[in-house]
Amino acid sequence: MDNKRVLQLKMTVLVVLFLGAILLLYLLWMPENAELNISRIFDFGRAPVQTMDHRGLLVPDSVNISRGDGSFTLQVRECEKSMELALSILKEYYSYGFLQLEEISREQYLQALDGFRSAELDFGFSLPFGFIAELGGFEESGAAAELLISRICFSSAARDSVILVDGQSPGFWRLVFSGPIDCMARFSALELEDEPALAWRADSMLGLGNDELLPLAMSSNAIGFEIRPEAYGDEYLAQDMAEDIFGDTFDFVRRISDSFGNVTYMYGYGEKSFYAGIDGYFEYTSSAAGSEATGFSEDLQRALAFIEACGGLKKTGESTGLRLCGYSESGGRVKDRTFLFTQSFGGRPVAVTEGAGLKVSLSGGSITGFTRRLYRWMTGLYGDVLPCAEASNVIASNSNHIYNILNNNTLAAASSEAFEFAAGETVSMLPGYFADSMDQLNPCWILRTKDGTAFYFDLYNGRPLGFCRSQL
Amino acid sequence: MDWSKATNILIALFVAVDLALGGLYFSQQYSLAQAEAEAARATQSYLEERGASVRCSMPEGKKRMAVLFVSIVKDSEPLEESRFDGYRVVLSGSPGYRAEGISYGDAKAGTLSASGALQKFVALHAEDDILTNLRIDDIELVYWLDRQDLQGAEGQDTARPAWRLRTSQGEFFVEAF
Missing domain, CATH: 3.10.450 (Nuclear Transport Factor 2; Chain: A,)
Structure with missing residues (x-):
């Protein structure tokens, strides 16, 4: 046998011994119940998911501009532009210097809005002002950060102030700053393609004790059209979501299908369960509450990460824009939080039979509930x-x-x-x-x-x- | 560089490593088997103390098994339990229905041994009167599905490996995962 053949033989033996060592190491350190699953390591065939923009999540339901004579215009589309303007104004106010936070009465709030030129961003739900500060890139770490607010108002009645409103409690506060800004000039200068609708207080329209704003007359070019549940034509979506939720235990969870084709995945004796309906409705519940004292932003990030990990948002035409449309919190240091998200079309929210298309609940920083009914359409x-x-x-x-x-x-x-x-x-x-x-x-x-x-x-x-x- | 010499050294090194790892692996397996045998003996003597007896041979070894997807069908006439791949498929809690195996799940996991299942059974019922004068007639690995939560519904479900203990006090199931 020549040297070359001997060397080849030795190399073969070496490779065998090396592979043997790897196998023995695997046998020694592999957990008893572990299973190598190549498809988990190389995740083939998943559709690309959209990364959600944290900033674009918060858009007012309406922007109410007062002329100072009791009449309003209601801007319901292109509210993103007003939101950006409001954030930049708030940042500028904070750069002048924050002086004080004071509680005001409902009458003072109504007077500042109705009796003067004013602009009010109405989110339709309450959320911590600290999150708005985070979005605007200005620092608010005082008492105002903890306030749950649903409206931000700028009025020419007090150019050095911003009014914050919690429409649910209700509560009214005034933030006073060191310098004045002519906010209304900036709102007037906003170039909007959409024609805003006229609005009046409900009591002046209906003659009853309700001072909320109602649109007076409105016209629209919106028409109905057919849409598809997001799972339509994607037979793997439900299984992909279940795999993401249950992780390594997915292959051992109980899988129950009814005669219609709805599937329930259940871990343990219902500690975690995931329902995938054939009509595109998904629901996840977990009894494993956490114990972390997390903040609003942290929980929101976790909710978004869960949405991304659990099905994500498919890149399909115009139907991907998600908005935050509801929030609630309860508890003391360790909080339970629920976030509602909605799809939007043409700048307007898309409600589904359950209300919001996406709902994520957290307890002590852990996801305890999730419902999802999203739709897709290529062109509206x-x-x-x-x-x-x-x-x-x-x-x-x-x-x-x-x-x-x-x-x-x-x-x-x-x-x-x-x-x-x-x-x-x-x-x-x-x-x-x-x-x-x-x-x-x-x-x-x-x-x-x-x-x-x-x-x-x-x-x-x-x-x-x-x-x-x-x-x- | 002398490649021949280098490969000789590497071969010797890997032989030593493989021998050491192999020895470690086999000694680990031996210790586990010893511990299990010891636990089985302890369980047996505990059962004897309570007046219980095992009247069947204990299946040996552990298997790696997957879950079994089953179809739930109406069973108007009581039939023999269905089988899949040699395993009995047992449906509890849904009288009038039968589970028929369709396919295995993708991944396998290690299951409890028969003696391990017996230990788990004893631990679960240590405080009960069930163990007193209990006679265990048969221990069998089956696919088991308890559908008390979904009685009277057809569809598909998931059966998991379980040890079925046929005893003088009735049937008991011990989950094998």
Whole structure:
């Protein structure tokens, strides 16, 4: 045998011995129940997911501009521009120097808004002002950071101040700064393509004790069109989500399918369960609450990370924009938090049969609940500009429906009683879209009441399309 | 460089490493087997103290098994339990229904040995009267699904390996994962 052959043989023996050493190491250190799974290491065939923009998540439901004579214009599209402007104004105020935080009365707030030129950003739900400071890139670490606010108001009544409102509690505060800014000049200079709608206080329109803003007359080119549940044509979405949730234990979780094809994945005796409906509804629950004292931003990041890890957001046309549309917190140092997110189309929120398309609950920093019903559409449709059903007429013609739902009552109330009740309970009425169970996206009025219930009415004829009780 | 000499040294080194790792692995396995045998003996003597007896041979060794996806079908006439790949597929808590194996899950995991299952059973019932004068007639590894939570529903579900203990007090199942 020549030297070359001997060397080749030795190299072969060496390779065998090396592989043998690897195998023995694997046998020695492998946990008893472990299983090598190449598909987990090389994740083939997953669709790319969209990275969510933290900043773009918060968009006001409406921007209410007051002329100072009691009338308002209601801007419901392109609110992102007003949000950016508001953040830059707040940053400038903070650069002048923060002087004090003082509580004001509801009357003072209404006077500053109605009696002077003013701009109010209404988010439709309350969230910590500290998060807005974080978005705006200015530092607010004092008492204001902890305030839960749903509206930010700038008024020419006090150019050195910003008014913060918690519409839910309710509470009104004034932040006073060292320098004045002519905020209204900047809001007036905003170039908006959309024509804002006129709005008045509900009491002046309906003659009742409700000082929320209602649009007076509005026209729209929104029309209904067909949409698809995000799982449509993606047979692996549910399994991919389940794999992401259960991780290494996925192959050993209980998988239950009913005769319709809905699947429930269950770990242990229901400690964690994940439901994947064939209609595109997903729900995850976990009894494993955490014990960390996390903050709003940290929990929001965890919620977003969970959404990204659990199905993500597919890059499909216009249907990817997510907005934060609801928030609640409870508990002391260790908090339970729930975030609601909605898809949007044409700058308007898309409500689904459950209310918000995405809901993530955390307890002590751990995800304890998640619901998801998202849709996709490649291109949206618009039609001719038509007058919308008048908000006051929609409330009047549906007051019995609203009364019965809110009172869990099937008996008809007297018309005047039902109307007074419905008008008094209305907190906001804004245009949006409602995705019904027939996979149709319908332009609608979204009427919200004090207890968090949302009613959906056809935008043009005011007929009821559905309703959803508070998810928080 | 003398490649021949270098490979000789490397071969010697790897032989030594492989021998050491092999020895370590086998001694680890031996210790585990010894510990298990010792625990089994302790369980046996504990059972005897409580007046219980094992009247069957104990299956030996551990298996690596996957979960089994099953179809739940109506079973109007009581039939023999279905089998899949030689294993009985047992459905509890859903009278009038039967589980039929469809396919295995993708991954396998180690299961409890029969003696391990017996220890788990004893530990679970140490405070009960069940163990007193208990006679264990048969121990068998089966695929088991308890569907008390979904009684009377057809569809698909997941059965997991379990040890079935047939005793004088009835049947007991001990999950094998």
